Amino acid sequence: MPRFAANLSMLYNDVDFLDRFAAAARDGFQAVEYLFPYAYPAQELATRLQANSLQQVLFNAPPGNWDAGERGLACLPGREAEFREGIAKAIEYAQALQCPRIHVMAGLVPQGADAATVRATYITNVRHAAALAAPHGIQILLEPINGRDMPGFFLRRQDQAHALIAEIGAANVKVQMDLYHCQIMEGDLAMKVRQYLPTGNVGHFQIAGVPERHEPDVGEINYTYLFKLLDSLGYDGWIGCEYRPARGAAPHATSDGLGWLQPWL
Template sequence: MPRFAANLSMLYNDVDFLDRFAAAARDGFKAVEYLFPYAYTPEQLAALLRQHGLQQVLFNAPPGDWDAGERGIACLPGREAEFREGIARAITYAQALQCRRIHVMAGLVPQDVDPATVRATYVANVRYAAEQAAAHGIQILLEPINGRDMPGFFLSRQDQAHALVAEIGATNVKVQMDLYHCQIVEGDLAMKIRQYLPTGNVGHFQIAGVPERHEPDVGELNYPYLFQLLDTLGYDGWIGCEYKPARGAAPHATRDGLGWLQPWLA
């Protein structure tokens, strides 16, 4: 049976972030994920998880200067010291939140830098992150992101991500397979799932409707079929609900759009 985690960076945006934990638990979620925890103390977030009986299943390592447009620094030559500091900070949070997965955003490919240097920087940084995380039982996740939403992102395809996992060669490095991004870039989702899930290299799934990134029952994808496929293949991990409610930040927009979830909660 699929297990769904509420992405608190996108869902329940009609209330303050710290109030979203209670909202997710009220609606039947047993787990949460979000982009970044760093605006709050680990103790503050851990207390909310305990209070509402929630499991933290994923968050991102520090991405560089997000407000200035940076989307990760793993592939950026010259930022290695900052990257290592960010990994240390992320692991500290992961330990406090009992979270076993950290997504390391690759970053936007820098202009006028040799592509081989960019790739080598990325591989070395992810290897370092994996080594640091392994001692704590934490996985490092790599996520291909579509170039329409994030032009210039280093990593965009499933085959590219899985080739990097093989090259990096660490057992705790996995692919974060966001079906929204995958559909936009390459499609053929059922066959991609059948191809990659049995390898053991997929650590997490995320979903959203395509093309608007709304609820999974809005758009061109047949998610019930894909959920049943994941069950058939024995996937017992979490599926992150990383979508924007169709009603935006209107009161109760997230809750009113959860009709798709009810059969799976039952």
């Protein structure tokens, strides 16, 4: 049976962030993920998790200056020191929150940058992150993101991510397979799941409807079929619900749109 984690950056936007933990638990979620924890003390977040019997299953490493449009540092030549500081901070939070996965955003390719240098920078940085995380039992996740939502992002395709993992050569580096991004860039989702899940290199899934990124029962993807496929392939990890409720931040918008989840609870 698939296990679902509420993405608190996307869901329950009708209440303050720290109140979203309780809201998710009330709706039957047993786990949460979100983009970034760093605006809050780790102990405050840990208290919310414990009070609501929730597991923290994923968050992102610091992405650089998010408000200025940066989307990760891993591929950026000349930002290695900042990247390393960010990974150290992320691991501290992961330990405090007992979170076994950190997503390292690749970043936007700098204009005019040499492609080989960008790729080499990315590989070196991810290897460093993996080496720091491994003693703590933490996985480093790499997520291909579609070029429509995030133009210029370094990592876009599943085959690219798996090739990079092979070159990086660290057992704790895995792919974060977001089926929303994969559908937009590549399609053929069921065959890609069948291709990549048995390799052992997929550490986490995420979902959203395509094209609007609303609830997974809205749009062109048959998620019921895909959930059953994941079950049949023995996937026992988490599926992050990283979508925007169709009713936005209206009161109870997230809860009212969870009809799709009920058969799987």
